[in-house]
Amino acid sequence: DTAVSQTPKYLVTQMGNDKSIKCEQNLGHDTMYWYKQDSKKFLKIMFSYNNKELIINETVPNRFSPKSPDKAHLNLHINSLELGDSAVYFCASSLGTRELFFGEGSRLTVL
Amino acid sequence: QKEVEQDPGPLSVPEGAIVSLNCTYSNSAFQYFMWYRQYSRKGPELLMYTYSSGNKEDGRFTAQVDKSSKYISLFIRDSQPSDSATYLCAEGRPGGSEKLVFGKGTKLTVNP
Numbered sequence: 753d754t755a756v757s758q759t760p761k762y763l764v765t766q767m768g769n770d771k772s773i774k775c776e777q778n779l780g781h782d783t784m785y786w787y788k789q790d791s792k793k794f795l796k797i798m799f800s801y802n803n804k805e806l807i808i809n810e811t812v813p814n815r816f817s818p819k820s821p822d823k824a825h826l827n828l829h830i831n832s833l834e835l836g837d838s839a840v841y842f843c844a845s846s847l848g849t850r851e852l853f854f855g856e857g858s859r860l861t862v863l
Numbered sequence: 864q865k866e867v868e869q870d871p872g873p874l875s876v877p878e879g880a881i882v883s884l885n886c887t888y889s890n891s892a893f894q895y896f897m898w899y900r901q902y903s904r905k906g907p908e909l910l911m912y913t914y915s916s917g918n919k920e921d922g923r924f925t926a927q928v929d930k931s932s933k934y935i936s937l938f939i940r941d942s943q944p945s946d947s948a949t950y951l952c953a954e955g956r957p958g959g960s961e962k963l964v965f966g967k968g969t970k971l972t973v974n975p
Contacts, residue, residue, distance in 0.1 A: 794965070856906050857904070
């Protein structure tokens, strides 16, 4: 009964490839997020969607494109992967409160 | 100056010790304060949150906020090996969860 689930958990790919990470939440929340956690554990918001509408778009290269087909799903597509994209990507959700519920993360390694 | 500063540690203590974890912040607009715990290879989970200066207790955990000094702390009493994790402070501005700014996290190891 995972509340926020992301797939895949691990991704190893070559520079220049395109990859997607999927996220689904079954909590009935209306806001979903993508966070990036680098090797030093720094957690930084990338995007936020509320009811399928983009509300936060931090300074992220436009190679990163989020897509929210419905309130329960938020996917992240990354084009032309670079070495610096290697990180753990966390999906999270909330229901108009301050508490974020995070998924277990998708560990991306770009070779 | 970064908005939220947190000593990354690592911090290693014996079982039963009192642990003190700290963050400072620079933005006076922050109005609510949280501590998240992150076990290795897992997502962060909310441990405590508070909106006001003062102390808030929950079992062995106490969150302390001093808005005048822009300083927040998390105290863990009678620390257990199961408390070994990375602890992230987070500060939020009005507008909801999307306004959260996280510290870099402090890695804590409690040795049996």
